[in-house]
Amino acid sequence: MALDTSWYTEEWAGQGAAISLKIRDKVHDEQSTYQRIEIYETETFGTLMTLDGLVMVTDRDNFVYHEMMSHPALFTHPDPRRVLVIGGGDCGTLHEVLKHPTVELAEQVELDERVTRASEKFFPELCESNNDRRARLHFADGIQWVADAPPGTYDVIIVDSTDPVGPAAGLFSETFYQNCFRALRPRGIVVGQSESPLFHADLIRSMQRSLKAAGFGEAATLFFPQCTYPSGWWSATMGGKNITLANFRNSDTAAGMFATRYYNQPIHAAALASPEFLRHPEK
Amino acid sequence: MALDTSWYTEEWAGQGAAISLKIRDKVHDEQSTYQRIEIYETETFGTLMTLDGLVMVTDRDNFVYHEMMSHPALFTHPDPRRVLVIGGGDCGTLHEVLKHPTVELAEQVELDERVTRASEKFFPELCESNNDRRARLHFADGIQWVADAPPGTYDVIIVDSTDPVGPAAGLFSETFYQNCFRALRPRGIVVGQSESPLFHADLIRSMQRSLKAAGFGEAATLFFPQCTYPSGWWSATMGGKNITLANFRNSDTAAGMFATRYYNQPIHAAALASPEFLRHPEK
Numbered sequence: 247m248a249l250d251t252s253w254y255t256e257e258w259a260g261q262g263a264a265i266s267l268k269i270r271d272k273v274h275d276e277q278s279t280y281q282r283i284e285i286y287e288t289e290t291f292g293t294l295m296t297l298d299g300l301v302m303v304t305d306r307d308n309f310v311y312h313e314m315m316s317h318p319a320l321f322t323h324p325d326p327r328r329v330l331v332i333g334g335g336d337c338g339t340l341h342e343v344l345k346h347p348t349v350e351l352a353e354q355v356e357l358d359e360r361v362t363r364a365s366e367k368f369f370p371e372l373c374e375s376n377n378d379r380r381a382r383l384h385f386a387d388g389i390q391w392v393a394d395a396p397p398g399t400y401d402v403i404i405v406d407s408t409d410p411v412g413p414a415a416g417l418f419s420e421t422f423y424q425n426c427f428r429a430l431r432p433r434g435i436v437v438g439q440s441e442s443p444l445f446h447a448d449l450i451r452s453m454q455r456s457l458k459a460a461g462f463g464e465a466a467t468l469f470f471p472q473c474t475y476p477s478g479w480w481s482a483t484m485g486g487k488n489i490t491l492a493n494f495r496n497s498d499t500a501a502g503m504f505a506t507r508y509y510n511q512p513i514h515a516a517a518l519a520s521p522e523f524l525r526h527p528e529k
Numbered sequence: 530m531a532l533d534t535s536w537y538t539e540e541w542a543g544q545g546a547a548i549s550l551k552i553r554d555k556v557h558d559e560q561s562t563y564q565r566i567e568i569y570e571t572e573t574f575g576t577l578m579t580l581d582g583l584v585m586v587t588d589r590d591n592f593v594y595h596e597m598m599s600h601p602a603l604f605t606h607p608d609p610r611r612v613l614v615i616g617g618g619d620c621g622t623l624h625e626v627l628k629h630p631t632v633e634l635a636e637q638v639e640l641d642e643r644v645t646r647a648s649e650k651f652f653p654e655l656c657e658s659n660n661d662r663r664a665r666l667h668f669a670d671g672i673q674w675v676a677d678a679p680p681g682t683y684d685v686i687i688v689d690s691t692d693p694v695g696p697a698a699g700l701f702s703e704t705f706y707q708n709c710f711r712a713l714r715p716r717g718i719v720v721g722q723s724e725s726p727l728f729h730a731d732l733i734r735s736m737q738r739s740l741k742a743a744g745f746g747e748a749a750t751l752f753f754p755q756c757t758y759p760s761g762w763w764s765a766t767m768g769g770k771n772i773t774l775a776n777f778r779n780s781d782t783a784a785g786m787f788a789t790r791y792y793n794q795p796i797h798a799a800a801l802a803s804p805e806f807l808r809h810p811e812k
Contacts, residue, residue, distance in 0.1 A: 249538055249547060262551035262573030290545030444756055471754055471762035473727055478761010479754035508804045516799035521791045
């Protein structure tokens with residue numbers, strides 16, 4: 247079958263595959279200084295935001311991504327107080343970070359203010375914590391922000407970026423990780439989205455190597471489903487500064503600390519399991 | 530963007546979403562007694578087989594599904610000797626089952642012989658074990674096969690079926706599970722594909738209830754990525770007859786028993802972790 251014009255389609259670059267979502271209406275279309283921001287009402291995925299034609303967030307499935315970008319790192323750290331989010335302009339990661347009662351300061355450094363303004367209007371649930379007294383929203387270059395940060399500023403740095411092309415490419419470099427290492431306190435953790443295990447295994451391996459070369463004693467990748475991202479399977483890779491990434495605090499949401507929809511203690515442990523093809527790269 | 534006619538597209542029924550794969554050539558098109566069997570050469574997923582327009586198997590990603598349909602159940606059973614595969618006409622599950630040295634007999638009961646004949650021609654890797662002396666290929670109705678099986682015939686029954694509509698609907702019924710329970714030896718396990726956790730959470734819960742109602746003391750769902758199936762996230766649900774499904778033999782492929790590409794011991798444990806929204810169905 248061929249899809250008619252009532253569908254939004256993203257071709258997964260270089261993968262010979264594409265995902266489509268059935269659209270009711272386009273509700274926003276804007277060319278910002280940095281990118282084209284489009285927002286649609288879909289039939290079954292709620293509101294959809296795309297940047298330069300790539301899916302960033304949908305109402306229906308963003309909970310998995312935002313929970314997995316934040317809770318594993320924050321529950322691995324023994325006492326996360328100061329958290330930096332690089333990118334993350336839809337504010338969903340910030341919202342999850344601020345569920346942690348230990349957090350005293352959560353700074354979000356997004357390049358494109360227009361993404362956040364659009365999210366405030368069209369994804370109000372993701373922006374519910376933007377006015378939390380612990381939140382600081384900055385609109386600036388995250389690479390420069392980390393380079394300028396005084397040593398030992400943060401406990402956790404979350405890199406909630408777009409794909410490693412264009413402005414986001416620098417967020418996957420060894421130099422950037424060196425600056426993260428410096429900007430982290432002892433026992434600090436950096437975590438960045440690291441693309442699809444099926445499509446981008448080389449990027450995951452390269453990111454683990456770059457983190458270690460930048461000084462992080464350990465690197466570990468988290469795996470999780472993400473329906474509307476390429477291949478439907480996604481990852482985030484952590485670097486630990488003098489901290490063991492396999493251990494984490496009792497984070498079971500049954501403890502009642504806060505509500506989640508995907509994350510819980512068994513899921514955290516499960517996300518650390520690497521598929522066989524990534525354990526033995528020579529295969 | 531709109532996709533031109535060089536793409537194969539499957540609309541995920543009722544989900545307002547679709548996946549597309551770029552096609553080089555259609556190499557087979559046949560209407561069997563039961564369904565339309567089409568085979569394509571894709572640009573990046575290798576060979577693709579569809580049944581009635583739905584993706585069944587691609588070269589690139591079938592390893593996850595076939596390994597997860599077989600190895601968790603077979604490593605949970607203490608000594609699996611006699612295994613039945615219902616459906617599974619592409620023979621990929623049978624191939625994984627026969628990697629287990631304890632297995633003495635592996636019977637495959639597929640309704641549509643034409644699916645297996647097409648797989649032998651276009652997916653020779655999946656059919657490598659069809660001539661194993663322990664393999665028996667039958668072309669018959671799996672529901673009737675299990676109803677007719679003498680009590681205590683099998684150690685593991687694997688239901689590698691299409692979606693729960695049409696001929697496959699009966700493979701998700703309590704009556705079918707009762708017959709599986711009877712056809713299993715003590716400590717036997719049935720495992721069936723149970724669709725997408727994101728799209729079909731109600732089916733997973735209903736399948737767990739039906740297994741217990743049919744006599745199985747325990748039910749447990751395995752979660753895994755599957756790029757070309759709806760939502761990119763898939764599941765299989767096990768029922769255990771007087772056996773604890775959380776325990777399994779040391780199945781780490783590092784032990785060198787046989788090679789896998791996705792499955793290993795940590796992945797087995799990880800697959801048993803339920804996302805929070807499935808642990809608390811009232812949410």
